[in-house]
Amino acid sequence: MKIKKISYIAISLIIAMASLGFVFGGWTEKLNIEGTVQTGDFCVKFYEGYCINYDPPGSNDLKYYDYYNPWPYDVGTTYCDVEEYKVTITLENVYPCYQTFVRFRIINCGTISAKLKDVTVTFEDPDGLKKFVEFGVDVEIRDPNGEWVAEAVYPERWMGAFPKTDAPIDELETALETTINDALDQIGGKLPPNYELWFGKEGDEEGCFGFHIKQEVDGEIAPENATFKFTIEMTWVPFNDP
Amino acid sequence: MKGKLAAIFATVIVALVIVGFVYGAWSETLTIEGNVETGELDVEFKNISCSCSDEMTCTATGVDTDGDGDFDKIEVTVSNGYPGGKCDVTFDVHNCGTIPAKIKGISTTGDTVQVASTLTGLSAGEIIDVGGSKSCTLTLTVTSLADEVSTYSVTVTIDAVQFNAP
Numbered sequence: 001m002k003i004k005k006i007s008y009i010a011i012s013l014i015i016a017m018a019s020l021g022f023v024f025g026g027w028t029e030k031l032n033i034e035g036t037v038q039t040g041d042f043c044v045k046f047y048e049g050y051c052i053n054y055d056p057p058g059s060n061d062l063k064y065y066d067y068y069n070p071w072p073y074d075v076g077t078t079y080c081d082v083e084e085y086k087v088t089i090t091l092e093n094v095y096p097c098y099q100t101f102v103r104f105r106i107i108n109c110g111t112i113s114a115k116l117k118d119v120t121v122t123f124e125d126p127d128g129l130k131k132f133v134e135f136g137v138d139v140e141i142r143d144p145n146g147e148w149v150a151e152a153v154y155p156e157r158w159m160g161a162f163p164k165t166d167a168p169i170d171e172l173e174t175a176l177e178t179t180i181n182d183a184l185d186q187i188g189g190k191l192p193p194n195y196e197l198w199f200g201k202e203g204d205e206e207g208c209f210g211f212h213i214k215q216e217v218d219g220e221i222a223p224e225n226a227t228f229k230f231t232i233e234m235t236w237v238p239f240n241d242p
Numbered sequence: 243m244k245g246k247l248a249a250i251f252a253t254v255i256v257a258l259v260i261v262g263f264v265y266g267a268w269s270e271t272l273t274i275e276g277n278v279e280t281g282e283l284d285v286e287f288k289n290i291s292c293s294c295s296d297e298m299t300c301t302a303t304g305v306d307t308d309g310d311g312d313f314d315k316i317e318v319t320v321s322n323g324y325p326g327g328k329c330d331v332t333f334d335v336h337n338c339g340t341i342p343a344k345i346k347g348i349s350t351t352g353d354t355v356q357v358a359s360t361l362t363g364l365s366a367g368e369i370i371d372v373g374g375s376k377s378c379t380l381t382l383t384v385t386s387l388a389d390e391v392s393t394y395s396v397t398v399t400i401d402a403v404q405f406n407a408p
Binding site: 027028029030031032033034035036037038039040041042110111112113238239240241242 | 283284285286287295296297298307314315316317318319320321322323324325326327329331335339341343346352353356357359380382384388389390391392393394395396397398399400401402403404407
């Protein structure tokens, strides 16, 4: 009898609560916000296959002080291979006072502006050739309309041939960071989509990435049959990267 | 004898009918007519706009999905997103009904790992008076887990009930 009573009460309560639930649950409003986010494309790379080489195989060597009038000899050779993410520059059979220039470019091929985060230069110098190698670099930026909008050079001082290839190769890392960022700062600190950063300005014989082998340093003559290798790594990141 | 009883019975009935008629003539009738008009619980989006970090773009459009003449949905499209980039969608949640509305809950579904969302200006339990509104901002942020050249979707749902709902 007692169990029956409790059952009745329980059923009554359930019915009552269900009724209440029905009343309150009946009136609701839903507001929705549907967001679709399409991410952009971050792409910075070398312009593959484009390298202007001033002393390719088969060309006579350039003179240090008068590179417009080459030597009547093809002794040293410069190789320049530009892949999407790697540029390899090789100087072969070169000698004291050899000078060479190359020109290549980086393009922002994405939809997001890029900034230079870091440049790392590493050297392999088993024969002690490094201290005889000098360089000079000219960085220029071209907008999508083909206008040259920024320029920075290293070294600033005038010595030797033009472009200025009298900076010790030890300064290469600093030089690249400085010149690239100086040029970028002239257009807001970032490389926008479809802008190009050139090492050497197109059509300008006096703006390139150049190398020079010094004849003598501290009374020491540059070694023969020597090999010297350096690697430049540039890290580009989206413009808002902290 | 049988006929006598029948006569008495008939007389009593006639008497009762007469008495009843007399009392029935003096009566009052009270009528209560109940008309209940229910109110309307209705909230809508108003004043919708959006803006983004540099180089990102967005559009935000109100949609009337139930055909009741107000916007109950916002469609947001963000382009060229990148990690750390964000878009703010601003809007008002307006009570266009006749009953105070209580925000029962706010939920987010979808690709929330790649696109983080934060709603400010409105929270569960808040009541919006009739005719009143709350200014809100929904911030969509592309996280570092988002891939390049990809599409992600998130849906933020705001549930409203009448103010006295438990």
